[in-house]
Structure formats: structure tokens, C-alpha cells
Amino acid sequence: METKKQTLLRLLLWLTIIFTSMDASAAIRQCDANRPVPSWSGCVGRWGFSSGDRYYGQFKNGRFHGLGRFSLLEGVIFVGFFEGGERVGYGVEYTRDGAVLREGYWRGTVFRYEKVNLRSFPRIDELPFNETQYSSGVAAASPVESPLQVATKRIAALEAELIEERRKNAVLQEEARRRVESATSSSVVTKCLGQGLRPGTPEFSRCIGN
Numbered sequence: 001m002e003t004k005k006q007t008l009l010r011l012l013l014w015l016t017i018i019f020t021s022m023d024a025s026a027a028i029r030q031c032d033a034n035r036p037v038p039s040w041s042g043c044v045g046r047w048g049f050s051s052g053d054r055y056y057g058q059f060k061n062g063r064f065h066g067l068g069r070f071s072l073l074e075g076v077i078f079v080g081f082f083e084g085g086e087r088v089g090y091g092v093e094y095t096r097d098g099a100v101l102r103e104g105y106w107r108g109t110v111f112r113y114e115k116v117n118l119r120s121f122p123r124i125d126e127l128p129f130n131e132t133q134y135s136s137g138v139a140a141a142s143p144v145e146s147p148l149q150v151a152t153k154r155i156a157a158l159e160a161e162l163i164e165e166r167r168k169n170a171v172l173q174e175e176a177r178r179r180v181e182s183a184t185s186s187s188v189v190t191k192c193l194g195q196g197l198r199p200g201t202p203e204f205s206r207c208i209g210n
Contacts, residue, residue: 031059038062057082057127067127076101079121090114092121 031045040059047055057068064070064082071077080091087106095101103121104114192207193199 028058036062069123069127077123079123079127080106090116090121092116092118092123094123098123 029043031040031043033045037045037047037059039062041061043059044057045059049055052073054071055064055068056071057064058066060066063085065084066082067080068082069077069079070082070087075096077094077096078087078091079094080087081089083089086108088108090105092103093101100118102111102113103116103118105112188208192204195207197204197207
């Protein structure tokens with residue numbers, strides 16, 4: 001008989017298949033070469049400059065926007081995300097021979113090195129275009145965490161667990177102390193009452209104070 005866990009895993013498998021099929025069917029259309037470039041939006045197109053530089057990728061309102069590949073005449077190829085015609089987001093720079101020059105995060109001309117998943121930014125024509133990447137822009141490609149980043153996060157999580165354990169232990173110790181004090185106070189009162197002392201008298205106060 002199938003357990004609840006097995007049923008849940010089977011359901012998740014079917015959902016994965018369904019959403020994968022939906023994503024594949026949501027491929028972005030090609031830009032219409034017979035229409036002016038400023039009208040290109042939500043499509044994939046090619047554009048060449050008089051300098052010899054070339055762009056192939058997604059457009060929005062006639063500007064580079066989304067995933068694309070920009071090839072410079074001297075041979076450097078950038079594959080990554082654009083926004084409003086500029087590099088904004090994760091990407092990779094390749095040499096003419098396919099070696100990685102730089103990988104990381106761009107915002108215009110500002111570059112920050114980060115290790116990224118190179119498979120998300122292939123140097124070849126077959127870029128993984130889809131509507132999700134287009135709509136989510138720079139957030140569509142997440143960086144690959146380095147072993148140091150993974151270890152740092154794990155240490156931080158362990159430290160948080162340790163702090164929580166210390167807090168729980170402190171609460172338990174305080175509760176135990178109060179119980180001891182309560183038990184001790186009760187036994188002292190019983191002893192004083194057994195001596196025939198009346199509550200509220202100086203003698204009773206001195207008795208419980210000792």
C-alpha cells in the first residue's frame with residue numbers, strides 16, 4: 001500500500017513534468033525583421049552595428065533587455081543579462097577561443113566577480129530563452145555558491161542553533177531555581193508554624209528570615 005510520503009512524491013513528480021512542459025511551450029517568439037527595431041518587444045532578435053559588433057538576444061521596447069549575447073569585433077563575447085540596453089545582472093565574458101575572461105555581476109560598466117553557473121550562459125547560439133527569464137530579468141540566473149560561502153552559511157546556522165540551545169537551557173535553569181526557592185520557602189514556613197509562631201509577628205518574621 002502506498003504511503004502518504006510516496007503519494008506526495010508522485011504528485012510532485014507530475015507537477016514538475018507539467019510545469020516543465022508549460023515552460024518549454026512558453027518560448028519567446030522571434031522579432032519581426034520587417035518591423036522597425038523600436039517596435040521589437042518581448043521577442044528574440046539579431047542586431048548588427050556599423051562597428052562590427054553584434055547582438056543576439058531578447059528585446060524590450062527596441063532595446064536589449066533580458067538574456068542576450070553581445071559579440072565585439074575584437075573577439076570578446078558577453079553572454080548574460082541586459083536591462084534597458086546595458087549589462088545588468090549575471091553574465092560571462094568569453095574570449096574568441098571560448099576561454100572565460102570574467103564571470104559575475106554587472107551593472108552597466110561596474111563589475112563584481114561572482115562564480116556563476118556557466119551552463120546558464122553558453123557561448124553558442126542556443127541560449128536558454130524562455131518567458132521566465134524575460135520577465136524576471138536579472139534575477140533569472142542565480143550564482144553558484146562557492147564552498148566557502150556554503151561553509152560560512154552552515155557555521156552561521158550552527159551558531160544560531162547553539163544560541164537557541166543556550167537560551168532554552170537558561171529558561172530551564174531559571175525554572176528549576178524558582179522551584180527550589182518555592183520548596184525551600186514552603187518548608188521554612190511549615191517549620192515556623194510548627195513552633196507555634198503566628199504569621200505577622202516579629203518572631204515569625206525572624207524565623208522565616210533565618
